[in-house]
Amino acid sequence: MTQESSEPSSIVLQKPPRLSKSKFLSGLQCHKRLHLEIYQPQLATPPDAGTQAILDMGTEVGELARKRFPGGRLVTAGYRQTEAALKQTAEFLADPAVPAIFEAAVMGDGVLIRADILERVCASDGETLGWRLIEVKSSTRVKEVHLDDLALQHHVLVSAGLSVIGSHLMHINTGYTYPGGEIDLAQLFAIQDLSAAVLERREAVVERLVAMKAMVLIPEPPAIEPDQHCLAPYECPFWAYCTKQKPERWIFHLPGTKHVVNQLAGQGVTTIDEIPDGARLSPVQRLVKDNAEWVSEKLGAALQTVRFPVHHLDFETVMMAVPRFAGTRPYQALPVQWSNHIEQESGELVHHEFLHAEGTDPRKSLAGALLDSLGSQGSICVYSPYEKSVIEQLAEALPERRAALRALVKRLWDLHPVVRDHYYHPEFDGSYSLKEVLPALVPSLGYGDLGIREGGHAASEYYRMVFVETDWIERARIQEALLAYCKRDTLALVELRRALKEKAGSR
Template identity: 65%
Template sequence: MADVHNGPPATFAPPRLSKSKFLSGLQCHKRLYLEIHQPALATPPDASTQAILDMGIEIGTLAHRRFPDGVLVKAGFRQREAAIAETAALLHSSGISAVFEAAFEHDGVLVRVDIFERVQNGEGMSPSWRLIEVKSSTRVKDIHLDDLSIQSHVVQGAGLRLDAVCLMHIDTRYLYEGGEADLQALFSIEDVSEPVANRRGQVLERLAAMKAMLANPRPPEIEPGQHCHAPYECPFWSHCTTQKPSRWIYHLPGKKEIVGQLVRQGITTIDEIPNGTQLSDIQRKVKDNIEWISSELRPILRSVNYPVHHLDVETVMLALPRFPSTRPYQPIPVQWSNHIERESGEVSHQEFLHNEASEPRRRWAEALIESLGEKGSIVVYSAYEEAIIRQLAETFPEFKSAFNAIAKRLWDLLPVIKSHYYHPAFNGSYSIKSVLPAVVPSLGYGDLAIQGGGQAAAEYYRMVFLESDWVERAAIQEALLRYCARDTLAMVELRRVLEKKAREVGS
């Protein structure tokens, strides 16, 4: 679809940029152009992406507590002049040790600095400052250095002296022992002044290129590709790919280097890939585009022992640990679902959800051990359940024997399907969200309020730690239970349909 835009008017005034717009421009000039001139074409963030954004805001607020004498600029992000004036007033107050969300503008770029810390200099000397960017990540990434390069360019251009440029992030070595969190240990502050200075030398050239591009009457002609997904998912992906064929070459799974080589050969669809091209097993299946069933599928599916349990667990990973002897982002199990199929074909369902802001793991473990009993295979769809079970076996010695026995009964359906079955509707993905509707069209996730693990974790956090309205809490709880139950019912139905298909092939 052509971009419907007449371009900037003849009396065009260059748009004001921000650090986020600058980073968009580094990822793709077309993304920046559309963000400035046609923002309505963007796809809104999904629930999982929004949860990550919300976590970033929460971590930023938490980081401010490391600087108890700091003051927040109250003017909002759309109140440019007010924010700049308020920042200037706070910087002139010698009693303020740090300014949060400080606003600066230079060279047509407006930035808001997470933490702008005053550095104490000698008597009579003008102050210098430490620029600190806060991230919810656990390490310094290249994109963070680019972020700081534009911030420091603007701050220095505004006439302020920087003593250091730093990134403040979560330190996963921190072990929470209860009581008040130790914010000094939770956050690590790394001085990245040198690598940022190296990138700052490219800022002027990059800005000039972006401004020149934005003055054009139409967006640049840039083909969608691997850059659309790194370092972030581009919100214009759907817009830019709406007219691509269903068998577009970029839909080939696996290493994108192969896709790049094929594109350079002029190949635009998967069906055009020449015979003899070196492809991985999954890429070959996608190219063949036919349903495939291994002769070994049926005996493998019949190797389970009854009663067959179908287990899915859900976890929450807290940046700020809430329970003693846990670390930031440690997976904390809070929910499970178990569909139990007996040899007669009868299916029953058991489930658990810890719905309060207390340590969940002991109750979770006790209920799960009772539900799984001592007999029958335990079907899962990934190695995640085993990792959680073994983690708890080490954390709680009293459960070690039971969990070790449970781990021996686990039966992973994912590698079975990967090795012995393929359907064209998988489109190269073995995620249960792709496999289920392809194999069992009557069963999917589209009717659920929660449709993914990231969204489930975010909703659980909201239910337990944020939401006070009991009606809303009850609605979230119901949505969580339905989502987790769907995952285990999916495994029941997948096994049944696949066994039927394998039986028909073998007959």
């Protein structure tokens, strides 16, 4: 990797860097990522609001999971207080009265881990036989990265002299329907025994650690080219840094199946403009290669299928790992807000909106206000199948409103396939998401002036407003930001339809 003049050209090692669980997983994705995390972490892109909300949810789930192990003790020393954490963990390990240890700090083979839960396994006479390792995740299923995570922890624990009797993953059970009252933790969490799969990876862990320890001793990060490995299992935080000198039309910016991208890159193609004319591309990839505006002759006819008054509808939902309302499940999408811009045939525009700002089940009041706003006439313009799924779920949850809500589904008119099938602009960069389409067609109407700019941030701010924040001024600020964001989404649909009509008329 070529270092810029503003960055150190070499690393002066004071002592060998210590690996951790998170750094090991980073090294599995890319050795360059591991090197940068250790020596130049300031080059990483900070997590956005949506990603931070997921991390915060994971913390909440981890704290709740501890309640399944009554009497367990938490290692309170922070992640940077290594010696204190190791000492406190050792005391708990030696105390037979401690049935489980949370955030246990263990050092083995030069790697420091903090195990979510170590459960003591005892014989009938109370003698400690060993420890059950339990990793807690807010996800709903086992992933490959979870097995690698557990395999490293198992290796470290055994290297430190502990007897590991089993390796388990504790995750959210989406089949649990909350009946109300106290959460049944045995139902909310599923615990899977992954001991056999973890043991199969033990040898690989040792080999990988040897390679990583050698790599981090070199002064320069390894010269690894960015490609698809940077995006799995999660997008690398150094993606922007590692790709900043790539050309604007770099081949890996080609949308669609990455099999085609990898095949072209393997043939020496570095930019989209270099793709041979005979290459097999999808229709969208072909449009990106052509890099020109395209207007279908059928665009006008497609736009004229709407019926006035045209309602422009958008929902905002929250998906909570721990359900709070009777009859709901973990990660069920609960609508808490909607916006509706109503356009008359004359062009007159009226705006309705709803936001459930209390910590109670929002569905009944939201559905009632929604039906009043949408009435019985006109198309309901949306920009994805998401609104349909939300309405259908509302219909199932509210039998008394079922017929009226199902009638709304028949009036839905999706603008997304109209754009996808009949219009393309080079500024789309192959994406038909509203956030990409809108700036190209309606550059004056963006999201940059808003306090909330994307759905993940909206969901996390709603949760904070309703269930966390106690300051009424801050709650009012969040409410105003939520209303402005949802309103912008439906105004965007109005202006997008108008801009497309102009494009169709210019043919």
